[in-house]
């Protein structure tokens with residue numbers, strides 16, 4: 001008799017291939033998928049095992065004709081019925097378990113010997129060992145046998161248990177320094193201003209300290225601290241926000257008095273507004289003979305930044321970064337505004353905050369600059385950020401000095417983490433290293449899972465669905481166009497599309513190609529990017545894929561308005577849906593001159609068609625996405641190959657195909673709404 005495949009045996013036993021594979025792995029038999037072949041001895045062993053359960057159950061059920069797994073299921077169901085039935089004995093006790101539990105733990109909770117549980121399971125066709133996990137349903141059945149009620153404990157993951165911050169009481173809150181980001185058009189003097197601030201306000205106690213670039217620095221005025229993020233521009237600001245970290249309290253908008261409002265000035269205003277962060281305007285270069293501060297005020301008022309003397313509430317401070325004039329006035333205004341904002345935090349608890357810069361240092365290992373948002377970070381604390389964790393070996397401040405602790409808003413570099421954490425990730429202090437490691441493991445698993453599921457951000461379709469369900473009231477758009485004229489026309493028409501239920505917001509618009517900054521802003525604001533006669537540059541496209549931001553390019557205004565209008569009205573044009581056509585397994589790889597690598601494959605299910613899309617899956621992970629460029633049966637080109645046949649598949653770009661890879665063939669289909 002020839003070898004038998006997993007799926008064949010699973011049919012014979014009446015259980016799913018998946019369940020059979022689980023049993024086989026429990027038994028220590030190495031199988032990869034439902035196509036794997038089994039040795040005769042292995043097949044006999046499994047058949048035996050299932051006969052045990054079959055006989056047992058047949059006896060109990062008076063010769064019922066059901067086979068293996070059905071009996072198992074029936075038996076399980078019978079267990080439930082017994083429990084629910086009227087003549088059931090009252091449960092002797094109740095235990096709480098998680099959704100999956102090891103047999104060892106279950107035996108302890110139930111007070112039943114491990115061996116008894118294993119026997120019980122085996123009699124139901126489940127081979128297991130002391131470390132195997134059983135699901136909730138199975139645990140309930142085991143409990144039922146011993147008259148013990150098993151209930152599900154509240155679902156709580158390790159993150160929510162350890163990283164949820166309890167709200168602070170008002171009396172625990174203390175004032176904290178403001179965190180400031182400087183933005184503005186290129187060459188308007190951001191860097192010069194940051195330098196001037198840094199140099200003018202070094203306190204005497206700090207003199208002598210060598211300033212270090214750690215991503216942020218602290219200055220003092222009237223014994224009060226102000227923290228500046230020292231990467232100027234809105235890119236860092238928005239990148240941070242895209243990761244869910246909003247750390248900036250106040251934006252300083254630098255506008256050169258001799259140049260006035262320029263495209264990046266507007267961009268910066270939009271970014272700050274999208275983040276709801278108040279702006280102080282620093283009118284720079286007032287030393288220049290052609291400086292015209294009034295013109296700057298005039299121009300900015302068109303963007304809603306109206307100076308106080310004109311009845312508005314925006315603070316304008318004239319400065320010369322080059323000559324270090326007006327710096328103290330600017331700092332005073334920052335303090336004034338932060339008093340109004342009542343910036344506070346509780347310093348007396350375990351610290352949490354955000355990573356603002358990170359690097360790998362040859363000597364020191366992972367170096368991460370963090371801003372403490374609440375609590376106090378101390379040397380010796382156990383920190384977790386993303387999947388990186390460790391004991392804080394040292395804290396270094398912006399003057400290069402080792403410090404013992406960092407209070408709210410204060411930037412410090414942290415030494416001692418296992419990996420380099422991501423900028424924008426939150427960090428938390430946890431009670432001990434075991435917990436940090438467990439959270440890190442949990443996150444690594446989740447990342448792998450997410451990679452596999454390829455979770456999407458809001459796509460146009462999802463957005464549409466959510467609008468329909470009434471979940472979304474705001475439709476955020478970033479609009480880029482080739483010329484100002486058409487941009488204005490589109491903007492006006494788009495804004496007219498808003499209705500009572502859905503409000504359309506153009507959070508940013510501008511002339512020029514779609515850039516990385518646009519994608520970041522879109523990601524941070526859950527917006528969709530619309531390009532009119534402009535494309536996205538390569539970097540922006542890569543980032544958009546990574547951040548799952550949708551970019552839509554139009555060449556005809558009507559099409560653009562039609563689509564958006566339809567989305568808002570809830571009548572979107574045909575929906576494009578992905579359909580899986582089939583799966584093939586690569587059995588052999590050969591090189592064909594002129595045609596590249598050809599994957600000799602066996603069609604496991606469905607069919608393979610020429611020109612279809614294909615995902616290359618290796619060990620359960622999608623490693624690439626490509627298109628079929630050639631499809632052959634022996635020497636002939638064919639249009640499609642059906643299940644059970646072998647074929648040669650050539651791919652358009654991917655060149656690293658390996659034996660054992662699974663090719664998932666799919667296509668897009670238009671589904672009318």
Ligand SMILES: Nc1nc2c(ncn2[C@@H]2O[C@H](COP(=O)(O)OP(=O)(O)OP(=O)(O)O)[C@@H](O)[C@H]2O)c(=O)[nH]1
Pocket residue numbers: 184185186187188189190191192193232284285286287288319320321322323
């Ligand atoms: N006259 C005058 N020149 C200034 C002043 N502030 C900056 N500059 C000059 O303007 C130029 C640009 O200044 P930066 O500080 O590099 O401008 P930036 O906004 O940081 O520019 P990017 O980093 O390129 O975006 C430099 O040549 C500065 O010396 C000022 O107050 N007065």
